[in-house]
Structures are given as C-alpha cells and as structure tokens.
Amino acid sequence: MNIYAQALMLWLVMDSVGNIPVFAAILNHIPHERRKKIILRESFIALLVLFIFLFFGSYLLNGMQLSTASLSISGAIILFLIAIKMIFPSTQNKEQQVFQEPFIVPLAIPLTVGPACMTMVMLLHTNHPDQLLKSSLAVFIAWFFTALCLYFGASLSRILGARCLIAVERLMGMLLTTMAVQMLLNGITQYIHG
Numbered sequence: 001m002n003i004y005a006q007a008l009m010l011w012l013v014m015d016s017v018g019n020i021p022v023f024a025a026i027l028n029h030i031p032h033e034r035r036k037k038i039i040l041r042e043s044f045i046a047l048l049v050l051f052i053f054l055f056f057g058s059y060l061l062n063g064m065q066l067s068t069a070s071l072s073i074s075g076a077i078i079l080f081l082i083a084i085k086m087i088f089p090s091t092q093n094k095e096q097q098v099f100q101e102p103f104i105v106p107l108a109i110p111l112t113v114g115p116a117c118m119t120m121v122m123l124l125h126t127n128h129p130d131q132l133l134k135s136s137l138a139v140f141i142a143w144f145f146t147a148l149c150l151y152f153g154a155s156l157s158r159i160l161g162a163r164c165l166i167a168v169e170r171l172m173g174m175l176l177t178t179m180a181v182q183m184l185l186n187g188i189t190q191y192i193h194g
Helices: 003-014 016-026 032-064 068-087 107-112 115-127 129-151 153-193
Strands: none
Touching: 003 016, 003 115, 003 129, 003 153, 016 107, 016 129, 016 153, 032 107, 032 115, 032 129, 068 115, 068 153, 115 129, 129 153
C-alpha cells in the first residue's frame, strides 16, 4: 500500500467530515474566538496519540502475543463497522452535552483518534516495519487534512450544507467498506501463508 492509500485510509477512518457537526455541538457554548484554539489544541493531542501508537504499537502487540494477521482481520472488522455507521447513520443524535471546555476527551479521543484509527496506525508499522518514514508521513498527511476540515468545519458546513455533508460522509463510508474488505482479505492471506 503506497503512502497516498495509507493517508486516505486513515483520513477516512478519522471521519473529519462526519465529525464537523459533532464538534460544532460540543463547542456550541464556547465563545467563537476560543473554538478554533480548542480545535487546534485537540488536533495536536490527536497527532501525538497517533505517533505514540505508530512508534510503540508493535511493542504492545508483541507483549500481548498478537499476530499481524489477527490485527489486520480485527482492524478490517472495525473499519467495516465504522463504514456501515457512516453509510447508515444511527437515528440517535451523536451530539453530546459538555458544559465545560473539553480537554482530550471527547474531541481528541475518541472523536478524532478512536480505536479504529489507533489499530490502523499500529497496522501500518507492523505490516511495513522498514517503511517507518513513509508511514509517519501518511499519518501526518491524514492528520493534517482532518485538522484542516475540523478547523474550517463551520465554514464548510455553511458552504456545503447539511445534506451535502451527509452525502460526502456516506460516500466516504462506501470507500471505507472497500478498504475494509481488502484488509480482511490481506489478513486471511497472511494467516493462511503464515
């Protein structure tokens, strides 16, 4: 998988477009000039978490005696479930009431970097341990575009409108479903040959 495919997959998993209305709801009570600072801070915390899992995730896997095939298959299942939620969103409201300024939870973790994203980042390193620089660049590219979407989320929301945002999120879900199936096939192949 090349660097662009890795970055695209991570960006889709981070679901920046789908998180725009959730971020807006959580930050609704916070003064407008403070919102962008919070989004930047939470985005940098998310980047730090991503790099921790990229560099140290393989040690976690080795300590728990998990194979890359099992991680790949479980990652594919998680991706598939996320994709299904993107295509067929729940009727429940995703908005959460937070009456104080959020810190780390829920904006950085789990909204920007959730379990699926952490799993994907660990997979990048375990599947391609010799390409750490490329994986780091893919993580940074995905994070950058996610942070950009979230930072300009209010403007994107006004320009595109709610219906267009929903359509884009569902299209991203379709792409993610295809990637999940491919990841599952790769994991099964690894298991059979391993």
